[in-house]
Amino acid sequence: MSELIKIVLADDEELFRKGLVFLLQREANIKVQYEASNGQELVDYLKTCEVYPDIILMDLKMPFLNGVEATKLIHSEYPNINIIALTSYNTESFIANMINVGASSYLVKNATPQEMLNTIKEVANKGFYYNETVMKVIHKNIISATKNTKSILDDDFLTxxxxxxxxxxxxxxxTPEIAEKLFISPRTVEGHRNNLLLKTQSRNVAGLVVYAIQNKIMTIEDDSM
Incomplete structure (x- = not known):
């Protein structure tokens, strides 16, 4: 019923990588398409593969080409491939940097298998998945970054x-949930989404979220409860 999610793993720790393969291959709708032990091997694979993956699970600290640099290259050359940062680093600066260079989600290696599978499913369905921690980091760090982003010039910029x-x-x-809430067709939602990507010069849906926060279309409330 659900579409096959094609995944590439990039991690230099072979034991960890093989454990992920074992876990993911048990899921009926997930196929591990390739394993790379460093960022350069990953980029070289994408240049020659016939079918691109839907999602890359990307470690940050790898030899030859690290996960941050690999994400920059892939986000620029292959914007339709979603990248989930999968790392032991859980500091705000690492999260903000990975989202800023194009990661669609950020997952720490001590997450549960269910959290990882849920993140993969959300990214496959929606193009991104930011949990509450990541959303607050985006709000705190990226909104204040001096990034050259097109801003809304007047109230009519977006309808x-x-x-x-x-x-x-x-x-x-x-998309189907938005269509239901707004009483419009999924195709109309896709049309609006494509217009938003063009107008905001965002490369993917994750970029729209960052744009919305930067331009105060959406704010993250700091609830401590």
Whole structure:
């Protein structure tokens, strides 16, 4: 029923990588397409592969070409491939940097298998998945970054409907869920999403979320409860 999710793993720790392969191959709708032991091997593979993966699980600390640099290259050359940072580093600076260079999600290696599978499913369905911690880091770090991003020049830059769609994308609703909430067809939602990508010069859905936070279309409330 669900579409096959094609995954590439990039991690220089072979034991950890093989453990992930074992775990992922047990899922009926997931196929591990390739394993790379460093970023350069991953980039070389993408240049020659016939079918691109849907998702790359990317370690940060790897020899020859690290995960941050590999993510920059892949995000620029293959924007339709979603990258999930999978790392032991859980500091705000690492999270902010990976999201800024194009990661669609950020997962720490001490996450549970169920958290990892849920993240893969969300990214496959929606193009990104940011948990509450990551959203707050984006809000705190990326909004204040001196990044050259196109801003809204006037109130008519985005239509009211486009803003509604963008807000629901930021709340991590899928296309069918947005269509149901706004009483429009999924195809219309896709049309609005494509217009948003063009207008905001975002390369993917994850970029729309960052754009919305930078331009205060969406804010993260600091609830301590």
């Amino acid at each position: 009211a409907r486009e803003k509604e769609v963008l807000e629901l994308i930021c709340k991590q609703f899928s």
